[in-house]
Amino acid sequence: MNLMPTLEGGLRLEAESEVDWQILYAIPHDAAGTDLASRLGDLVTDDSLAEDWNDFVVPDLKSQFDNQIEHVSDAIREAHASAEGERGTISIKPAESSIWYGVLNQARLSLEEMHHFGNRDQVDLTGQDPNRRTAFFRSQFYCALQSEMLRHGLI
Amino acid sequence: MSETELLTKPIEQTSVDTPWNVVVYDDPVNLMEYVTRVLMSIFGYHQTRATKLMMEVHEQGRSIVWNGDREKAEFYTQQLQSHQLKASMEKAE
Numbered sequence: 323m324n325l326m327p328t329l330e331g332g333l334r335l336e337a338e339s340e341v342d343w344q345i346l347y348a349i350p351h352d353a354a355g356t357d358l359a360s361r362l363g364d365l366v367t368d369d370s371l372a373e374d375w376n377d378f379v380v381p382d383l384k385s386q387f388d389n390q391i392e393h394v395s396d397a398i399r400e401a402h403a404s405a406e407g408e409r410g411t412i413s414i415k416p417a418e419s420s421i422w423y424g425v426l427n428q429a430r431l432s433l434e435e436m437h438h439f440g441n442r443d444q445v446d447l448t449g450q451d452p453n454r455r456t457a458f459f460r461s462q463f464y465c466a467l468q469s470e471m472l473r474h475g476l477i
Numbered sequence: 478m479s480e481t482e483l484l485t486k487p488i489e490q491t492s493v494d495t496p497w498n499v500v501v502y503d504d505p506v507n508l509m510e511y512v513t514r515v516l517m518s519i520f521g522y523h524q525t526r527a528t529k530l531m532m533e534v535h536e537q538g539r540s541i542v543w544n545g546d547r548e549k550a551e552f553y554t555q556q557l558q559s560h561q562l563k564a565s566m567e568k569a570e
Contacts, residue, residue, distance in 0.1 A: 362558040365502070365565040371551075379555055386559060423511075427561045430506045440505055465508070472510050 325467065327474050328413065335412040343402050346412070348460055350395035353428035356435050359384035387428060393418065394425040419476035426464040433461045495568055497550035499543040502563040503534050515560045516542060519553060544569055 323345065324336040337343050363380035366372055401412040414422050437457050439445050447455045471477050501512070509531055516527035520543060533540035542564075543553055550566045557564035 358561065359558075362561075362563065365558075365563060366554070367565070368567060371566070379558070383555075383558055387561075424561060427506065431504075431561070434506050468508060468511070472508065472514070477511060477514055 325470055331416045331474075331476075332419065333414045333470065333474060333476065335414065337401075337405065337408070337410050337412070339408050343398075343405075343408070343410075345460065345463065346398045346402075349425060349429050349464065350391045350398065352430075352432050352457075352460065352464075353391045353394075353425045354432075356428060356432035357384070358387055358428055358431060387424065390421045390424045391428065393421050414471075414476070416476055419471055423468055423471055423477050426468050430461050430464050430468075433457050495547070496544055497547050497566050498541045498569045499550050499553045499557070499566050500539055500564065501530070501534050501542050501557060502565070503538045504563045507562060509535060512562065515557065515562060519556045519560070 323338060323342045326334050326336070328334050335346070337346060359380045362383060363376050366375040366379075397412055401410050404410065433439070437454050439458055439461065445458060447458060501516075512531045512534060513524065513527045516522050516530055517524060520527075522530070530540045530542050542557075543550065547566075554564050554566045
């Protein structure tokens, strides 16, 4: 998998194998594993606020987060469908970079919720369950993509 | 309870002037640079101030990033949450 900046100020992801596509499909799949809107809503605990927040704000946030996942899922599926063999590209335009960033964030939050990696620099995967190991590597990959988006001024 | 007692019962209410704090909490996922940029974008803070607040979040687990009236605090909290930051609001002491 390659990642490079585009002349339009976005990023281009180049998938080179079926494994790359599987990793890309895992982004929206992992992101859908958490109800982030409700988790954020739970932080608002003041009695005079909590009920309205859950009734009005949380559904809006949930809709926003779900739409982000759908957008990225569609982009990956369309790019895969138009790929030549196993090789294909996905363009992340500046206007949609916050959507991608948000989905990557949701994916990482979901994996963190499930596996509790904590500080990434101190994670010891020796003898760990294979699912946990692959989840950690996916989380690292998502984090690297986010870092590149920040580095290129897309966020 | 008599009608008189009902009328004289003190009513607990929050003054509309009570200031509110908007609070951002630390989490293990959001990147430090991202938190800084979100604070700059939402509040219009200079990078120096946004970075200082981000470091407070990182080192102390939370930071009061804004203080003011309830309506704006609700708006800012919602904005922070829509950027997926762990944010809430509380009455200022």
